[in-house]
Amino acid sequence: MSAAKSIERCARFDYALSAYVDGELDPDHAVDLESHLVQCPPCFEQVKLLRSLRASLRRVEPARCPGALRARVAAAVAHERARGAAREAAQSLDARPRLIHKGYAVALAVAAGVVFTVSLTRQEPAASPQETAKADVEHASTEEMVERLLDDLVTQHAQPLPPETTNPEDLPRFDPFVGVPVRRPKFQSMPVNFMGARVHSMRERRAALLQYVVRGNHRVTVYLFNSRAVPVQKAEPLLKPRVVRERPVYVGKINGYSVVAAEHSGVGYALASDLGDDVTTQLVLAAMQ
Incomplete structure (x- = not known):
């Protein structure tokens, strides 16, 4: 096919490319266009470009918070709530007059030290901001x-x-x-x-x-x-x-x-x-x- 005839044939189908990509071209014209696409790389690439453009537009949506970030924020909020509840409980206990035997106080202090030591030995190293x-x-x-x-x-x-x-x-x-x-x-x-x-x-x-x-x-x-x-x-x-x-x-x-x-x-x-x-x-x- 000569270059002039090829250009003329492409011009004949150019108007139909968008309708074809949108699924609005009637079946008879769609069959003719698909036969042309098999033989015409420029028109075939134009169809691919139009489809990619429409796919990109369909994917446009408001930015969503990554799941990992949501999980970290939820964990931080839960941790702060737990700390607040612990502080309130401690304050309520401190407000009540009480006597604790010296032996019990020493035992509680030792137990608290053991728990603190174990928690330190088991603590996982925190990920760096770059790694996260x-x-x-x-x-x-x-x-x-x-x-x-x-x-x-x-x-x-x-x-x-x-x-x-x-x-x-x-x-x-x-x-x-x-x-x-x-x-x-x-x-x-x-x-x-x-x-x-x-x-x-x-x-x-x-x-x-x-x-x-x-x-x-x-x-x-x-x-x-x-x-x-x-x-x-x-x-x-x-x-x-x-x-x-x-x-x-x-x-x-x-x-x-x-x-x-x-x-x-x-x-x-x-x-x-x-x-x-x-x-x-x-x-x-x-x-x-």
Whole structure:
């Protein structure tokens, strides 16, 4: 195709890119646009940019206090309340006239000294402000990474891009990019059709994105990723923890889609579908077998 024709064709689709990313383009035009995206890297990159922009806007929210800081503040408040209660109790006792035998006073003093000595020997060294700040930053960064993964999963499920391959035998070549073995889940519990796969980038991390059709016309999008780098348990509070078949899973709704995440042997699994939480949970358990 000549450069002039290519530019003319891009101009014909340029008006539709935003509507396509927003899910407002009618199916006939969407099919034409997707065929164009496969052959046009600039338009394909423009779609990726628009999706990233919308994902960033959805994540904008008021700053939240890190969980570690909330825990330290709560502990400090509880400690101060306990000290205040102890002072009040001591003052009330001091106000009452009493006689204490000298032998009892000596015994109490010795006991108090022993308790104080033991408490000093067992006291853990306090973390430095630098160490505490570093831990808070790492915790927040991990939570943000998991949140981004789940948000990208739902976005890719709602508006899927064309797969890089439709041959499941090609999946092992994704291993070096994802950092874990990428194999096609069997889903033996129900009939599914493999539609294709691609590598999806998430800043410095990557996941394998697999596309399926279940029960005739229900799409299922699966992410496989390195759960040691992106820990599944950080999916809270977006997803709620459950135990199904003695396995911990995280289940919830994001933008109207059922999303379930789990981990097995260092491989993270995250599924998005419109099938409901229970069926999606069964799918993620079947994928880990």
